[in-house]
Amino acid sequence: MTKATLKFDGEVFWKPPAIYKSSCEINVEYFPFDEQSCTMKFGSWTYNGVQVDLKHMEQVPGSNLVKVGIDLREFYLxxxxxxLEVPATRNEEYYPCCTEPYSGNTQLTEYYPCYTEPYS
Structure with a gap:
């Protein structure tokens, strides 16, 4: 069971406990000097952006970008x-079927490999 907080204006704050696992393609074109990026998208396929308005808990009103979008306290080096960075961006999209927007969040993780031996 998870807890949700209901505010006086009807807004519900729900922070579901979860561990997300993902995999990303690796581009080694510039090996060993490559940078990689991995994107995860969160959103609803069932409810539109009026019914479920997804926002990052650190999002500042008037901004769609959160510079540090994930909690790295339990990250293992x-x-x-x-x-390199872990920004999160709130997106709002309109589809031909519907007049309402659909909101979601995109989590981008950029990282680069560390090589301990020189390559020639």
Whole structure:
């Protein structure tokens, strides 16, 4: 069971506990000097943006960007790669079928491999 907070104006704040696992394609064209990026998208396929308005909990009114979009406190450092940035962006899209917007969040993680031996 998870807890939701209901505000006086009807807004509901719900922070579902979850662990997300994903995989991304790796482009090694510039190996060993490559940078990688991985994108995860969160949104509803069932409810439109009027019914469910997804926002990042750190999002400032008037801005769609959150510079640090994920909590890295439990992130384990790696000897193979470093994280450069983890911004989150709120998106609002309109589809031909519907007059209402659909909102979602895109989480982008950019990282680069760390190589301990020189390559020639």
């Amino acid at each position: 790696s000897v193979e790669w470093d994280i």
